[in-house]
Amino acid sequence: MRTNKTRAANLLLASLLLTSAATACTNNSGGANNAPPSETNATETTNKPAAEAASFTDISSAIRGNKTPTQEQKDEINNTLNDTYLGDIFDKVIPSDYSAYPYKKDVTLDVWMPANSNVPDMNNQAVQKQIERLTGIKVNFITPPVGQEADAFTLMISSGELPDIIIDPGRYPGGLEAGVNDGAYLDLTDLMEKHAPNYTVWRNSDESRRKTTVTDSGKLQGFYGIAPYSEWTWFGMLIKKEALEKTGLPVPKTIDEWHAFLKKAKEVGYAEPLNYGSTYGQIFTGIINGAYGVWDWTFLDKDGKVQWGPAQPKAKEYLSTMQQWNKEGLLNRDWATADFNQRMASAISSKTAVMMDSPDTMWSYWKQQNNIDFVGALNPVLNAGDQSATTYKNFMRAGTAAAITTQADDVEAAMAWLDFGYSKKGWEILNYGEYGTVHLIDENGKPYFPADSYIYKDPEGQPVATTLHKYRMHSWPDIRDEHNSNPLIVAEGSYSGDIRKEWTENMDTSMAVPPITFTQEEASREAELGNQLSTLRGEYFAKIIKGELPVDAYDKFLAEAKKMGLEEFLSLHQAALDRYNQR
CATH class of the missing domain: 3.40.190.10 (Periplasmic binding protein-like II)
Structure with missing residues (x-):
């Protein structure tokens, strides 16, 4: 320099x-x-x-x-x-x-x-x-x-x-x-x-x-x-084939089916069947929470307006579900602290049946390095017949x-x-x-x-x-050129690309926010509010899921988010989206 x-x-x-x-x-x-x-x-x-x-x-x-x-x-x-x-x-x-x-x-x-x-x-x-x-x-x-x-x-x-x-x-x-x-x-x-x-x-x-x-x-x-x-959706639910065989259950679709599958997987020997998270952000994936409309961050509602996922009506229902799953031992115990290496070590062990991750990554760690076959599952839905959805879209x-x-x-x-x-x-x-x-x-x-x-x-x-x-x-x-040059996708026998393609073709992405930009005046304020809201979400959601706070603590979380400036935060994003649509 x-x-x-x-x-x-x-x-x-x-x-x-x-x-x-x-x-x-x-x-x-x-x-x-x-x-x-x-x-x-x-x-x-x-x-x-x-x-x-x-x-x-x-x-x-x-x-x-x-x-x-x-x-x-x-x-x-x-x-x-x-x-x-x-x-x-x-x-x-x-x-x-x-x-x-x-x-x-x-x-x-x-x-x-x-x-x-x-x-x-x-x-x-x-x-x-x-x-x-x-x-x-x-x-x-x-x-x-x-x-x-x-x-x-x-x-x-x-x-x-x-x-x-x-x-x-x-x-x-x-x-x-x-x-x-x-x-x-x-x-x-x-x-x-x-x-x-x-x-x-x-x-x-x-x-x-x-x-x-x-x-x-x-x-x-x-x-x-x-x-x-x-590009195809790159992240979602992945299940070891042996877990499907041992439980005798089909690939789950609804939240209730997922609960039944995870409980059965635990019964047949998977001590921590769902690897739910780690220090690099897997908790907020839009996979399970998305079923409740409680998206990780901003998303577009049915009218094309920007909303904040953690503030949606079914948030308490989502948190109640995850608190119950955690209490029942269905999640990896270190989901709040595990790093990547710890997470992959857990993935290839006999205690894990399901990963929320990239099929490309798991093709390497599961199939190539440990000969563990797996299948993909669409993001869960609340009710049978609902369309699976994701906020991931490449643009x-x-x-x-x-x-x-x-x-x-x-x-x-x-x-x-x-x-x-x-x-x-x-x-x-x-x-x-x-x-x-x-x-x-x-x-x-x-x-x-x-x-x-x-x-x-x-x-x-x-x-x-x-x-x-x-x-x-x-x-x-x-x-x-990800689809043709990612060696994990195009490797002989690889099915990671097939999984990603199936996800992309069968999940609704209408709620995805395009890559908007902020003005100089907006940027610093958006960053300030965003950091505060992210920290608040992380603390409350993690503590509620771990049972350190009751589910009703969500009401205090939402009140604090609004007091912190949630409406202003959303107005900044809406203004940026309106400008993007006029480009």
């Missing part, structure tokens, strides 16, 4: 950069209040020569369907920008503008990002090293120790010494937009078409992608992970986001480096890793992981739960 710059100097530099770039973009057609540019216009605003798109030799016939590529072919794929062998597998064509690469100057970008325990050193992560070679832009990743991300981010922001790029910029108090308003992040609105042509084309190729990546006022403030589709925004700071030494280089993730070559490398050792290309030009891929047969013997981060990027500001 930079120690020789003053904040004032940095902000002045950023202002000059923006002014210069805005002047250079005077012929662009897409302003903040104009309709989004077409793909053709977005491409024409770059310096790309007209013939460059056709400058690569078409090698599709030699690569598609080839299961034993030569070293020369591997080098061509991995060390050049040739993407002619890749097919167009989505309803919109992924752009291929490589005019910025190799970058014209020698530059090294400082990039701050949260640590990943599966990647000991991001500066030697395989995919990132390959991108560095292809773009000609060197990167120095700055990652705090695992578990210290929040403190490290706060310290970095308060110090006034910022890197060029921040991954997961929403950590800023009040979110990304507040970071722009406070002078920490750059407003990229007038720079995107010229310096991020691939991102511009991709985000404008679908209305949902466009709408979720622009602010209410039409500003572009960062690079978002954007999927080619709305085609996936992965994570990135912001360029006002202290970036080379804004154009920062944008070019991020923009690569939205090109066809970037889509391939970031999602599927290196050609040859990690992925191959099928007859239709679609990347895939062969059985002997490093993903599945790591030379160091690491499990897929680790290699999916080691040899590819699982969550990144890019075109995230």
